[in-house]
Amino acid sequence: MAEEKAKKETRRSFLQKLGIGTILLAFAGNVYSWFRSFVPNVLYEPLRKFKIGTPKNLPDGVKVFEEEREFVIREKEKIHAISAICTHLGCTVKYVQLAKPKKVVIDGKEVEVKYEFHCPCHGSKFYADGTNYAGPAPTPLPWHKVDLSPDDGQIVVDTSTVVKKGTYWKV
Numbered sequence: 001m002a003e004e005k006a007k008k009e010t011r012r013s014f015l016q017k018l019g020i021g022t023i024l025l026a027f028a029g030n031v032y033s034w035f036r037s038f039v040p041n042v043l044y045e046p047l048r049k050f051k052i053g054t055p056k057n058l059p060d061g062v063k064v065f066e067e068e069r070e071f072v073i074r075e076k077e078k079i080h081a082i083s084a085i086c087t088h089l090g091c092t093v094k095y096v097q098l099a100k101p102k103k104v105v106i107d108g109k110e111v112e113v114k115y116e117f118h119c120p121c122h123g124s125k126f127y128a129d130g131t132n133y134a135g136p137a138p139t140p141l142p143w144h145k146v147d148l149s150p151d152d153g154q155i156v157v158d159t160s161t162v163v164k165k166g167t168y169w170k171v
């Protein structure tokens with residue numbers, strides 16, 4: 001009888017310890033999760049500024065920077081940068097050279113365009129100045145700041161700084 005009672009005590013004690021251990025483990029897990037939430041996961045932020053060489057090495061036309069998702073356009077002595085990130089859902093828009101120039105009206109002015117930007121995802125289309133004119137994109141492609149690095153004279157494109165459409169860096 002006494003032996004059976006001792007066995008029950010041992011089992012009860014074991015189950016109590018198991019229960020306490022489980023509660024402590026759950027608590028420790030929660031505490032760990034709480035502390036871990038203060039440590040950010042690895043961020044794969046795209047480069048915000050990038051250099052593209054000196055102005056004399058940038059020919060006229062559109063240069064596509066796939067990795068940075070940016071277009072840099074030189075028109076004689078004027079250089080500007082336009083985002084290649086579609087304003088609909090963020091796909092990368094493609095540079096499309098038109099078979100022949102066409103006249104379009106942008107902001108009430110008739111201009112001749114030789115290229116456009118098209119989004120392969122849902123068909124949004126943008127004129128050469130980034131103005132959206134077809135598809136679901138709600139806003140134009142933003143223009144970004146272009147400057148010259150004082151260190152080495154290279155053109156710096158700053159994709160974190162949006163500038164007004166029509167803002168050029170002049171060579």
Ligand code: FES
Pocket residue numbers: 086087088089090091119120121122123124135136137
């Ligand atoms: S992401 Fe470009 S049209 Fe939808």
